[in-house]
Amino acid sequence: MLSTGSSGDSLLELGLLGPLEIRVDGQLLDISAPRLRTVLGTLLLSPGRTVSTRHLAESLWEDDLPADPANQVAACISMLRRTFRQGGVSPELLVTRRPGYQLMVGAGVRIDATVFRELQEEARASSRADDPRRALSQLKSALGLWRGGVLSGMDCRAWQPEIRRLEEEYIALREHCSDVQLGLGLDEDVVTELSVFVEQHPLLERPRAQLMLALFRSGRQADALQMYRATAELLREELGVSPGEDLQRMHKTMLRGTADTPAAKRISRERTLVPHAGSFTDPYGPPCQLPGDLAEFVGRREEIDTLRSAIAPGSGTVPVAVIVGPGGTGKTVLAVHTAHQLRRTFNDGQLYVNLRGMDSDPVPAEEALARFLRELGLSGAAIPDSLDERAALFRSLVAGRRMLLVLDNAGDARQIRPLLPGTDTCGVLVTSRTRLTTVPNAHVLELGVLGRDQAHMLLCQLAGKERVEAEPDVARELVEYCGRLPLAVRIVGAKLASKPHWSLRRAASRLVDERRRLDELAHEGLEVRSSLELSHQGLSPQARRLFRRLALLAAPDFAEWVCAPLLSLSVLEAEDLLEELLDARLVDVVTPVGSPRARYRMHDLVRLFASECLSETEPGVERAAARRRVAATTLALADLAHREVCGGDFTVVHGLGSRPSVSEDVIRLAAGDPLDWYEADRSTITALCAQAAEHDEDEIAWDMAATSRCLFSVRFHFDDWQHTHEVALAAVQRQGNKRGEAALLLGLGDLDLTRRLYERALPLLERSRELFLEVGDRHGYALALRKAACADRIQGRTTTALERWRECLPILREAADLEAQIQVHRWMSQTLLELGRDEEAEGSLRVAVRMAESFEGRSAAQVHLAQADLRLARGELDRAAAAYETSLRATSRLGDLSGRCAALLGQGTVDVRRHRIARALERLGQALDLARSIQDPLLQVEVLLSLAAAHVAEGRRTKAFVLLTEGEELCRRMGAASRRERFTAALADLAGRSPDIGQATGIAGRQVE
Missing domain, CATH: 1.10.10.10 (Winged helix-like DNA-binding domain superfamily/Winged helix DNA-binding domain)
Incomplete structure (x- = not known):
């Protein structure tokens, strides 16, 4: 008191x-x-x-x-x-x-x-005592306590589970009350009370069935049949399903003029179910709660076979199959379709419940069990209160029976564990957006988007085959705009079916604009955006923030480290949030087979939804800051990889602006193997460089492109090299950034040198040199000058090349650019060696060797190659072979394919000199394959020259002639005059030894210069 x-x-x-x-x-x-x-x-x-x-x-x-x-x-x-x-x-x-x-x-x-629940218990006791009138009085008193929705007028998300539980109890009590009234013959009372109730709860089938029966018994057969038609239309429009079997049977019987059917009896009186020895009796036939199957179901043949196999009864344990996938992939449709196919296998009944696991008010396990128990024949009074008791009773009732359970939209394993049967005669199909790995005996089936053919077939079935095949190219566009997401394709198909005057082109034109695409992917209650929102609303606030900001990434996929700078969090904190997105199926893992590094991706439509959330939630200044943090981190990691290849911060010009600080734990991720990081995140570099350029963040754009140039070179990623430099060049030219322009022209000229396009390279390098001189950057000037000298050398202007290299060396020493100095001394040595000035060549090489003694970069391996070339020229075959072997090991460690090719070429040339022709052909064949694979024509001509010599030594002059002809043509295309002279001389020598060589090879009319 x-x-x-x-x-x-x-x-x-x-x-x-x-x-x-x-x-x-x-x-x-x-x-x-x-x-x-x-x-x-x-x-x-x-x-x-x-x-x-x-x-x-x-x-x-x-x-x-x-x-x-x-x-x-x-x-x-x-x-x-x-x-x-x-x-x-x-x-x-x-x-x-x-x-x-x-x-x-x-x-x-x-x-x-509390009083409401007490009256429920009293009504149950009265029902057990076979006193329906007293039970009815208590039920009426309980229902009379309701004045509206629970705590109506107040909105609190945290209340939803308990509110939903109370409302479900109210619905169950209303159905129980109608059962008692129908059993007592109070049909008019049922009509009066349920007419209002079904308007308030239009999608509940059981109250509608009770009202139909009451109308029929009251002599209102036409109203009862109209109620069925209205119910069928409502379920089809709102849920895309047909009425359940009980309603369908009752409808057919009413058409014959009687309602005395098992279905009617199931509705008109409480069913008494007596558990005994693990069995039950239901004289009215097995329940079937499955929603209607879709007539336009297509594909998924392999998935259906997998599911049928996974839940086959009799395996010794309860067979459970979990269909996992993002929203809109058709998990429910697949589960229901498969369940209908298995009805003969599970002939004791099929139970279905939508658990609403991603909603704010998921169905509790207690409530789901109560529904199942009522469907199996228990009266409300016979259903225990506690979860454990309900679960135990359910297991007893279905033990030994062939029952199929479809648990749709499960949120987590806790929600479904109490619903699992206990014997292997039953089967369970679960759909969820998360992997329920702790569900016993579960076989998990990952469901993705449709294949192109399946998506096209679904569009045909919905919009009409003739209509789709009349515009095949546009149909393919439509499917791709939908991302082959079944829900999206279904919406487009349904919209086309409802608008026969539309062409496919008109539908496609409305989807082109990404900003409107989600608006267009909605039709008659089906909506991609709302499906994605279900997953989004279940995230924590920080995970939502990460989800939004992932839309900033322009790369097709990404690594987990990207999440840390997006949010200014540690790597571990960001990884936890990324796992939350994975669990919600808003992000997919797309790691290539055999790759040690995980990669992630957002579906195109998910990315559009994330972008909408971002623009609605975060101001532009925050978005720009997050984007810059990711770009700065990427630049720092690329710089780390560049230092690994070059042995330090050499041969590159950086931006002058201050770089934002970068998280040390992110840097540690790449420190173990920076080149491996580069291979995995190359697409991130190119995408962020282009994105920075697009937003006129020219300084970081050109810095990223220039820093990555050496990486692109060593891995022969020429397209990325060109793309990053061109988009960044456009940005620096818009901003009038001459130093950035000079650095990018240097990179583009170097790319043309690497591709052996010498005539294109030289003007770019000359303009780069002029701009560096104009802005007073002596280091950049020297780097451009040394590359221009490389073009001079190949085009035969060796004196000019040597003069330019001598001019740039003091500036490179001043800038402490050790690698650039090593390269210049090596190139000078090779050029002098080609001119026959062996002593001078050895002097330059000696300087390069001394500088490279403690050097770990790419140039150290190239110095070993130059040493081997010098010893080979002097006829020191043993020392040359040893140097080539050393170089081969070093270039293999760095992943330097061109260096490896040159080392194999040198070894093969030594073998030719030693008359080990079989071994020479093997090594030179490997070198030629490698040179062709990396598309290096200069290396190809060097290998072709040695291969021709090997074939001449074996007496295969026709084969040698073909190889020399190929090499000479490559030299002509490159504009490599000095190289071409060597091939011309070799061809002339070969023709002099064998006058009939032209006729023997089928090219007799060829003029040898």
Whole structure:
């Protein structure tokens, strides 16, 4: 009893079955403050139990918690106590109980929800005592307590599970009441009461069936049949399904003029089900709750076979198959289609429940079990209260029976474990957006988008085959705009079917604009955006933030490290959030087979949804900052990989702007193998470079392109090299950034050199040199000058090349660019060697060797090659062979394919000199294959020359002639005059030895220069 002080004892009535209502001795107590009403409502939903401060705070503020939620909740409790005291109620009603607060219940407190449940129990007891009229009176009293929706007028996401549970109890009680009324012959009462109820709950089939039966019995056959037609149309429009079997059978029987059917009996009276020895009896046939199958189901043949095999009964354990996939991939459609195919296998019945696992109010396991038990014949009074008891009873009822359960839209394993049968005669099909790895005996089937042919077939079935085949190219566009997502294709197909005057081209034109695409992918209740929103709303606030910002990435896929700079978090924190997105199927893993590094990707439509969320939620300045952090981190990692290849920060010009700080834990990810990082994240480099250029962030764009040039070179990624430099060049030219322009022209000229396009390369390098001189960058000037000298050398201007290299060496020493100096000395040595100036060549090479002694970069291996070339020219075959072997090992370690090719060429040439022709042909054949694979014509001509020599030594002059001819043509295309002279001389020598060589090879008319 709660004392109210001197006035004696009072009755406190608390109402939540409708708007929140507080009465003291019948008088309303006004509590108008929204926060106080929310706190009281939260406590009322758990009377007599401690509610944590955290839960109260989440009820008040949801995700946007204040800095001191505990203090603010305590203030609300204090104000409530004060309000109760002023209303004559003892403040002892609310007590502090760690970790929160408790609403005390006792003789002086009456809560309508508690009374409602007590009356339910009394009605069940009356039903068990075979006293239906007393049960009806108690049911009417319980239903009379409802004044509207639970806590109506107040919106709190944290309340939804308990509110849903109460509302489901109300629905079950309403159905129970109608059962009792029909059993007592009170058909008119059912018509009066259910007519309003079905309007309020239009998608519930059972109350509609009860109303149909009551109408039929009341002599209103036409109204009963009209009710069926309205129900069928409603279910088709809202859910895309047909009425259940009970309704269909009753409809057919009513058409014959009688409602005396098993289906009617199932509805018109409570069924008594007696569990005994693991079996049950239901004289009215097996239940089938499956939604209707889709006539236009296509494809998925392999997946269906997998599911049928996975849930075949008789394996010794309960067979469970879990269909996992993102929203819109057709998980439910596949499960229902497969379940219909298995009805003969599971001939004791098929049970279905939509668990709404991603909704804010998922179906609790207790509620799902209650539905199953009622469908299996139990009256409401016979259903136990506790979850464990319901689960145990359910297992007993289906034991030994061939029953199929379809558990649709499961949120997590906890939601479905209590629903699992206990014997292997049953089968379970589960659909979920998360991998339920802790479900016993589960076979998980990952469901992705449709194949192109399957998506095209679905479009044909929905829009019409002739119509689709009349515009085949446009049909393919439509399917790709939909990302081959079944839901999206179904929407487009349905929209076309409803608009026969539309061409496919018109439909496609409405999907071209990405900003409108999600708006267009909606039709008659089907909507891609709402499907994605279900997954999105279940994320934590930080995971939502990551989801939004992933839309900033322009790359087709990404690595987990990208998430850290997007959010300014540590790698581990960001990885946890990424896993949350994976669990929600908003991100997919697309790691290539055999790759040690995971890669991730967003479906195109998911990315559009994320982009919408981003633009609606975050201001442009925050988006730009996140994008710059990712670009800066990518640049730092590319710089790390560049240093690995070059042995330090050499042969590159960087931007002058200050670089943003980069998280050390991200850097550590790539430090172990920077080149492996580069191979995995090359697409990230190119995409972010282009993105920075697009946003006129020219400094970071050109810095990223220039820093990555050496990486592109060593891995022969010429397309990436050209793309990054060209888009960054456009950006620096828009901004008038001459230093950036000079660096990018240097890179493009170097690319043409690498591709052996010397005539194109030289003007670019000359312009780069001029610009560097104009802006006063001596290091950049020297780098451009040394590359221009390389073009001079190949085009036969060796004197000019040597002069330019001598000019740039002092500047490179001044800049402490060790690798560039090594390269220049090596190139000078090779050029002098070609000119026959062996002593000078050895002097230059000696300097390069000394510089490279403690050097770990690419140039060190190239110096070994130059040493081997010099020893080969001097006839020191043993020393040359050893140097080539050393170089081969070094280039293989660095992944330097051109260096490896040159080492194999050198080894093969040594073998030719030693007359080991078979071994020479093997090595030179490998070198030629490698030179062709990396598309290096200069290396190809060097290998062709040695191969021709090997064939001449074996007497195969015709083969040698063909090889020399190929090499000379390559030299002509490159404009490599000095190389071409060597081939011309070799051809002339070969023709002089064998006058009939032209006729023997079929090219007798060829003129040898």
